[in-house]
Amino acid sequence: MSISIGENYLLKAKDAYDYDMETCVEALNYALSYDEENAEVWLLHGKVMLYYIKDYSSAEESFLQALSVDPTHSETFIEFIWLRINEAKFLNAQQLLYKALQVVKKDFAQLFRLQAVLLEYEESYDEAIESLEIALDKTYNCSYQCFLEEEVKRLKNKKKRKAKRNKKKKKKVYVKNYTSEYSLS
Numbered sequence: 001m002s003i004s005i006g007e008n009y010l011l012k013a014k015d016a017y018d019y020d021m022e023t024c025v026e027a028l029n030y031a032l033s034y035d036e037e038n039a040e041v042w043l044l045h046g047k048v049m050l051y052y053i054k055d056y057s058s059a060e061e062s063f064l065q066a067l068s069v070d071p072t073h074s075e076t077f078i079e080f081i082w083l084r085i086n087e088a089k090f091l092n093a094q095q096l097l098y099k100a101l102q103v104v105k106k107d108f109a110q111l112f113r114l115q116a117v118l119l120e121y122e123e124s125y126d127e128a129i130e131s132l133e134i135a136l137d138k139t140y141n142c143s144y145q146c147f148l149e150e151e152v153k154r155l156k157n158k159k160k161r162k163a164k165r166n167k168k169k170k171k172k173v174y175v176k177n178y179t180s181e182y183s184l185s
Contacts, residue, residue: 004034004035005030005034006030006031006033006034006035006038006041007031007035007038009027009028009030009031009034010027010028010031010035010038010040010041010044012027013025013027013028013031013041013044014040014044017044017047017048021048021052024044024048025048028041028044028045028048032045037069038069039066039067039069039070039073039076040066041066042062042063042065042066042069042076043062043063043066043073043075043076043079045062046058046059046060046061046062046063046066046076046079046080046083047059047079049062050079050082050083050086056083056086056087059083060080060083063076063079063080063083067080071103072103072104072105074100074104074105074106074107074110074111075107077096077097077099077100077104077111078100078107078110078111078114080096081093081096081097081100081114082114084096085114085117085118085121090118090121090122093114093118094118097111097114097115097118108135108138109135109136109138109139109141109144109148110135111135112131112132112134112135112138113131113132113135113148113151115128115131116128116129116131116132116135116151116155119131120155120158123162125155125156125158125159125162126159128155129152129155129156129159132148132151132152132155133152135148136148136149136152
């Protein structure tokens with residue numbers, strides 16, 4: 001079994017992705033010219049557009065192209081959901097997440113972590129913590145497990161801070177209402 005020319009350029013692009021963007025983009029363009037029906041190529045193209053060029057519309061097109069080639073490609077769903085979160089299109093991100101949970105057969109820990117992120121934006125901390133605990137059950141990677149445990153701690157602290165703030169706010173409102181009703185005029 002041999003590696004095609006397009007796959008060879010994809011490997012070069014992946015290798016250069018984090019540290020040599022010029023080489024990555026050049027190899028990525030060659031990979032696209034040799035094989036436009038490769039979801040990994042379109043995914044990497046979308047990641048370059050999203051994280052380095054900040055061209056969200058091109059990133060969206062690349063992710064859509066990757067999903068048209070492989071509708072069950074989990075990493076594409078994950079990156080596409082991050083794109084929607086970066087754009088503050090939370091409803092679209094939620095719809096993509098539900099679709100991913102139906103069609104994807106792996107990476108459930110990352111998908112449930114994304115669900116927790118979306119719930120955190122809604123300030124639904126209890127549900128977000130619950131999603132992270134599901135993600136903890138679905139992960140088999142020790143470092144990702146530690147990361148998720150830290151996320152649970154962070155959300156619990158955030159929930160406490162919010163409760164404390166709301167308690168202070170209620171107390172101030174009561175004092176203000178009480179003093180305004182019974183002022184000495």
